[in-house]
Amino acid sequence: MTRPTCIHIHLDRLVHNFHIARQLHGGRVLAVVKANAYGHGDVACAQALAPFADGFAVASVQEALRLREAGIGNRIVLLEGIFDAAEMEVVASQGLIPVIHDFWQIDALQRLPEGAAIPAWLKLDTGMHRLGFMPEMALRAYDALERCGKLSGLTLMTHFANADLATTGALDEPLRRFHQIQQGFPPLETSLCNSGALLGHPQAHGDWARPGLMLYGVDPAEPSIPARAALQPVMRFVSEISAVRTIAPGEAVGYGSRFRATRPTRVGVVPCGYADGYPRGASDGTPVGVGDGIAPLIGCVSMDMITVDLTDLPAAQLGTPVELWGERVAVSTVASRAGTVAYELLCQARRAQILIHPPLHS
Numbered sequence: 001m002t003r004p005t006c007i008h009i010h011l012d013r014l015v016h017n018f019h020i021a022r023q024l025h026g027g028r029v030l031a032v033v034k035a036n037a038y039g040h041g042d043v044a045c046a047q048a049l050a051p052f053a054d055g056f057a058v059a060s061v062q063e064a065l066r067l068r069e070a071g072i073g074n075r076i077v078l079l080e081g082i083f084d085a086a087e088m089e090v091v092a093s094q095g096l097i098p099v100i101h102d103f104w105q106i107d108a109l110q111r112l113p114e115g116a117a118i119p120a121w122l123k124l125d126t127g128m129h130r131l132g133f134m135p136e137m138a139l140r141a142y143d144a145l146e147r148c149g150k151l152s153g154l155t156l157m158t159h160f161a162n163a164d165l166a167t168t169g170a171l172d173e174p175l176r177r178f179h180q181i182q183q184g185f186p187p188l189e190t191s192l193c194n195s196g197a198l199l200g201h202p203q204a205h206g207d208w209a210r211p212g213l214m215l216y217g218v219d220p221a222e223p224s225i226p227a228r229a230a231l232q233p234v235m236r237f238v239s240e241i242s243a244v245r246t247i248a249p250g251e252a253v254g255y256g257s258r259f260r261a262t263r264p265t266r267v268g269v270v271p272c273g274y275a276d277g278y279p280r281g282a283s284d285g286t287p288v289g290v291g292d293g294i295a296p297l298i299g300c301v302s303m304d305m306i307t308v309d310l311t312d313l314p315a316a317q318l319g320t321p322v323e324l325w326g327e328r329v330a331v332s333t334v335a336s337r338a339g340t341v342a343y344e345l346l347c348q349a350r351r352a353q354i355l356i357h358p359p360l361h362s
């Protein structure tokens with residue numbers, strides 16, 4: 001038998017989640033498929049969404065070219081723009097839409113051949129302080145873009161630092177800054193919201209939505225905040241119990257003997273560890289789906305294995321199906337037990353065997 005650990009990707013659920021995003025937003029929706037579609041397979045996800053999405057958003061020209069080579073003809077926005085002036089020609093020839101966040105990118109745009117004109121998005125820094133023009137530079141950037149004569153359309157965008165907070169007012173200050181900058185501009189379309197703002201802050205929707213995480217079936221809010229939409233998890237990370245033993249009270253499990261039994265304990269081994277993307281930081285008690293039940297993780301996560309407490313699941317045995325995350329164990333729950341976020345776990349999940357449902361036709 002082969003190692004049973006694998007990742008199932010359910011594209012029908014991706015499409016379902018996309019329709020929820022579209023319905024909640026009401027305007028145009030770009031599906032964010034950067035970082036290999038948050039670990040779900042960018043080409044498969046883009047092909048599944050291509051008939052519905054108003055476009056895609058990625059982090060680099062390389063990611064965009066992967067989609068173009070797979071035959072994706074939709075609009076593609078480069079969320080971080082170009083990283084090198086020479087990339088602007090690829091942007092133009094492949095019909096990509098760069099985010100412009102610095103003056104050198106406007107110079108690169110200007111150097112496009114005579115007659116060329118492409119659409120771009122102008123990024124404004126409203127408080128995230130990562131990328132974008134500060135409010136006092138925004139109009140200068142706009143003037144430079146207009147003067148360069150290579151623009152066929154412009155959208156104003158910003159990105160929020162706190163969109164996943166449920167607190168009303170969490171976006172008041174960045175929105176105030178955005179609207180203030182906007183007043184100096186002619187009327188332009190806007191793009192404001194990621195998943196958190198789309199789900200929790202309707203006043204921050206703008207014309208073009210940019211949801212990522214929610215398309216994969218995860219609400220970015222704290223797991224303790226009730227889910228705000230009927231999202232369905234797209235990824236199921238699964239395995240099987242591969243060994244079972246019973247240890248006496250006082251005996252320990254795994255590296256560093258982190259977990260010590262206080263009762264006779266049935267220890268189950270699952271062949272999935274941090275090399276597979278299961279977080280090494282997961283604490284004792286992290287829920288693991290075993291058969292119809294939930295078993296707590298016990299002991300340190302190893303490279304290729306974890307150990308779980310099967311004492312209260314007497315039916316669990318060799319070959320019993322295990323779900324690391326997916327339908328019964330939310331990836332956000334595992335993430336919070338490991339001191340991280342669902343985004344990181346999804347991006348890191350990796351197994352040789354990734355099964356796409358329905359299978360891709362070539």
Ligand SMILES: *Cc1c(COP(=O)(O)O)cnc(C)c1O
Nearest residue numbers: 032079159194195210211212213
């Ligand atoms: C990644 C990203 C998104 C998507 O964010 P989610 O929280 O996954 O919805 C949207 N906009 C920008 C600029 C991003 O970098």
